Amino acid sequence: MSIFQTIRKYLSLYKAFFKASLVADLEFRLNFILLVLAEFIWYSTQLVLYEVIYRHTKVIGNWTLDQMRVFVFLALFVDSIYMILWDPNFSKFNDEVRKGNLDLLLTKPINSMFMISSQKVSISHLPCLAITGVGLIWSLLQIPDFNWMRLFWLILMIPSGLSVIFVGRLALNSSALMFSRADFLQYVWYSLFRLGLRPDAIYNGALRYILLFVLPFAMVASVPTRFLLEPIEIGYVAWAIAMPILLMTFMNWYWNFCMKYYSSASS
Amino acid sequence: MKKSFIAFLRRNLAFSELAIVANLEYRFNFIIDAFVQPLITVGIEILLWLAIFKISENTMLGGFSKESYLAYGVWAPFLGRIAVSWMYESMMVEEVASGSINVILTRPISFYEYYLSQMMGYKFITTVLSLLAPFAVSLIYDLPVIYSRIPLALSLVFYYLFLIHTLSFVISTFAFFMTRVRALTLVKNLTLWLLAGELVPIDLMPPYLSKILLILPFSSGVYIPVAYLTGRVDAELISQGFLSTSISILIACAIGNWFWKKGLQEYTGTGA
Numbered sequence: 066m067s068i069f070q071t072i073r074k075y076l077s078l079y080k081a082f083f084k085a086s087l088v089a090d091l092e093f094r095l096n097f098i099l100l101v102l103a104e105f106i107w108y109s110t111q112l113v114l115y116e117v118i119y120r121h122t123k124v125i126g127n128w129t130l131d132q133m134r135v136f137v138f139l140a141l142f143v144d145s146i147y148m149i150l151w152d153p154n155f156s157k158f159n160d161e162v163r164k165g166n167l168d169l170l171l172t173k174p175i176n177s178m179f180m181i182s183s184q185k186v187s188i189s190h191l192p193c194l195a196i197t198g199v200g201l202i203w204s205l206l207q208i209p210d211f212n213w214m215r216l217f218w219l220i221l222m223i224p225s226g227l228s229v230i231f232v233g234r235l236a237l238n239s240s241a242l243m244f245s246r247a248d249f250l251q252y253v254w255y256s257l258f259r260l261g262l263r264p265d266a267i268y269n270g271a272l273r274y275i276l277l278f279v280l281p282f283a284m285v286a287s288v289p290t291r292f293l294l295e296p297i298e299i300g301y302v303a304w305a306i307a308m309p310i311l312l313m314t315f316m317n318w319y320w321n322f323c324m325k326y327y328s329s330a331s332s
Numbered sequence: 333m334k335k336s337f338i339a340f341l342r343r344n345l346a347f348s349e350l351a352i353v354a355n356l357e358y359r360f361n362f363i364i365d366a367f368v369q370p371l372i373t374v375g376i377e378i379l380l381w382l383a384i385f386k387i388s389e390n391t392m393l394g395g396f397s398k399e400s401y402l403a404y405g406v407w408a409p410f411l412g413r414i415a416v417s418w419m420y421e422s423m424m425v426e427e428v429a430s431g432s433i434n435v436i437l438t439r440p441i442s443f444y445e446y447y448l449s450q451m452m453g454y455k456f457i458t459t460v461l462s463l464l465a466p467f468a469v470s471l472i473y474d475l476p477v478i479y480s481r482i483p484l485a486l487s488l489v490f491y492y493l494f495l496i497h498t499l500s501f502v503i504s505t506f507a508f509f510m511t512r513v514r515a516l517t518l519v520k521n522l523t524l525w526l527l528a529g530e531l532v533p534i535d536l537m538p539p540y541l542s543k544i545l546l547i548l549p550f551s552s553g554v555y556i557p558v559a560y561l562t563g564r565v566d567a568e569l570i571s572q573g574f575l576s577t578s579i580s581i582l583i584a585c586a587i588g589n590w591f592w593k594k595g596l597q598e599y600t601g602t603g604a
Contacts, residue, residue, distance in 0.1 A: 099515035106522040110531055117532045121393045122384050214344055244360070252364050256372035267383035 078175065079183060086186040100189035105149070108141050108193060111262060126266020132294055133264065134204035138284035139293075140262050142201050143223055145194040147230045153185040156251070158238040166330050179318055182235060207296065215293050221305055222289035226261075228309035229281050232316045233257065239323040261285035281308060343441055348453025355454050359480040366413070366462035366515045372411040379403050381545070396564060403562040406466045406532055408554055412530035414459055415489050415553030420451040421500035421517050428507035443504075444588075448497050455493055460484065478563050485557035488573050492552045493579050496524075498584040505515070505588060508595030529555025535564060546572070549580040 090097050115137055119130040128136065158181065161167045170180045205211050237250045244250075260276060265287035268276055276283040288301055355362055385391075385398040393401065424447050427433045436443050470477040503520060507513045525531070527550040534542045534555045545551050552573035557564040 093512045095395065095510065096512040096515045099519050103515060103518040103522055106526060110522070110526050113526070114531050117536050118384060120538070121536060125380075125384055202351040249366075253372075256369045256376075259373065259376050263380055267379045272379075 075175075075179065080140075082184055083186045087188050089185075090188040097189055101192050104145075104190060105196070108197065109135055111141060124307045126264045128264060128266065131204065131207045132290070135201065135208065135293060136264055136286055136290040138197055138204045139290050142194065142197040143226050143230075143285055143289075144262075145190050145226060146198050146223070148190040149187050149194060150227075150280060151234065152190075153181050153187045154182050155234045155238055157185075159241050159251070162241055162327070165329060167327070176210040177324075178235065178316070182231070205293070211293075218292040218297070219289060221302070222284075222292055225305040225309050226285040226289060228312050229261075229284050230258070232312040233280070233282075235316060236319055240319050242323045242327045257282070261287075264290075281312075284308060342396050344445065344449040347446060347449035348456065351453035352457045355457065361558065362533060366458050367465055367603060370409040370413050370443035370462065371413045373457065374406050374469075376406040377409065378402055395532075396474075396533075396535075400474050400562055400564065401533075402473070403470060403477050404467050404558055404564070407477070407558045407561060408530045410462055411485075411489055411558055412525070412528065413462065414455055415492055415496065415528065417493075417496050417500050418517070418521060420447055420454070420497075421503060421521075422499055422514070423447070424500055424504035425507050425513045425517065428504050429511075431514065433599075439443065443592075444501050446496075447500075447553075448494075452490075455490070459489075459517060476563055477561055481561050484567070484570055485561045488552050488557050488560075488570055488577075491574060492549070492577050495549060495581045495584060496553070498581055502584055502588040502591060505591035505595045508591075508598050522551065524550050527551065528553040529558075533559065533564070535559070547576065549573070549576040552577045565586055 090100075107229070112134075115125075115133050118125065120131065122127065126132060161170070161181075167181075170184075171177050173180050205213075205216075235253055237254050241250055257280065260280070261282035265273060265276060265283040267282075273283070277288070286304065288305070291298075292301070381401045384393065385401070391397065399418070424443075427436065427443075433443065436446055439446070469475070500517075500521065503513060503516050506516060527545060527548055529545065529551050534545045534551055536542075537545065545555075546569070555566065556569050556573040560567070560570050
């Protein structure tokens with residue numbers, strides 16, 4: 066099978082997943098509206114935090130309020146994409162393992178990581194994606210003399226940031242195969258992800274390098290925001306290209322490693 | 333009268349112990365939940381406050397010192413973790429939605445009481461163990477914490493838990509009428525998180541907003557106890573917290589009771 070046929074196969078599968086998710090999510094309309102509302106509340110909290118703090122200070126790290134808004138909206142925009150594509154699947158992963166449903170997914174003639182991460186699409190996050198996208202454009206309009214051509218950098222930076230979230234979450238979930246009860250891994254993820262929701266300028270010394278190169282949460286929104294607002298550093302461009310490849314290679318190895326510990330839970 | 337009270341106490345203690353044992357069974361899970369997650373949050377929040385003060389020309393922000401914000405940043409995530417109910421609310425909703433509530437309805441204990449005593453047991457053990465961390469950090473870094481105020485501050489948090497549980501009870505009764513209730517829990521808990529003042533101290537907000545937030549009972553979960561503990565407010569606000577929480581419990585109980593009765597009329601218990 067050629068690479069184009071493979072891509073077409075996965076795209077048609079993804080289309081089927083999307084349709085099924087749309088029908089499932091819209092079946093319970095009140096629940097759908099409440100989920101959208103919950104996401105708006107969550108995103109509002111991130112905005113409120115900085116709006117309140119900037120009432121008392123002019124700069125955090127080296128960003129003004131206008132620049133910080135670009136960062137927050139970009140972080141939320143990337144988060145929305147992640148939520149739409151993968152979050153519902155990762156959230157139920159532990160249950161799938163515990164109940165034995167993972168067996169069924171592993172027997173499909175499809176890449177197991179794709180099957181586990183993409184079966185369900187979160188339709189309720191689509192409005193959030195639209196709103197945060199509009200918010201990002203609005204925040205960029207507040208930046209004097211903003212060069213709109215810089216938005217093209219996001220074509221590189223957003224997938225790069227998404228690879229951090231995808232691999233981070235899947236790696237933690239894969240570790241669940243080694244434990245009998247692993248709800249705590251979800252808690253760890255939510256805490257770690259907060260690192261990406263804060264500008265990297267607040268981290269100093271070794272921690273900053275860790276967040277750039279070891280647990281690269283700074284690549285989710287902080288570095289992309291710098292690409293929009295500050296002079297481009299070529300080293301970051303190279304890292305943004307190399308990092309997703311390294312992360313996916315690691316993930317592929319780690320997934321196979323963890324699968325050795327998996328013992329079927331179904332009968 | 334005395335006998336029935338002793339019986340009431342015994343059965344509630346038994347369910348509390350059950351919750352403690354059940355949660356400590358998976359120790360690693362518990363440690364992450366009670367220590368690691370709030371500690372990571374504390375670390376991130378402290379770095380944020382340090383960055384704010386590093387650039388700011390003033391040594392004070394909103395009338396309070398850097399140390400005061402660090403103390404707030406250390407205690408708020410831990411109390412915030414105590415003053416919320418995700419796990420037990422999910423269990424209550426699931427119990428009603430799946431019909432397994434039949435088992436509890438036939439027992440000599442109410443659904444409300446059964447889960448209240450379990451949640452309190454879980455919160456008790458979480459409090460005892462997890463608060464060692466902010467306590468130690470405050471001592472080591474000599475943060476402005478008034479330790480003699482801990483009992484009253486924690487009393488308010490635990491009193492607030494009665495309101496939290498009653499709200500969980502109200503949400504769970506919706507499962508009698510709706511197929512999916514999880515989104516309600518999400519909306520409610522995120523709203524409470526925003527209103528409780530865990531994210532940012534309420535006194536930093538615009539005055540009109542902070543007045544409203546302090547009148548609402550939800551600041552009794554995090555802001556009022558932490559602000560009292562760190563010397564930002566005095567006992568008067570604690571009294572106000574007890575009062576607003578009491579009124580809210582009464583209102584929530586009335587609503588919960590009404591929905592519960594309506595729900596039971598709608599409910600058809602099935603299963604063998």
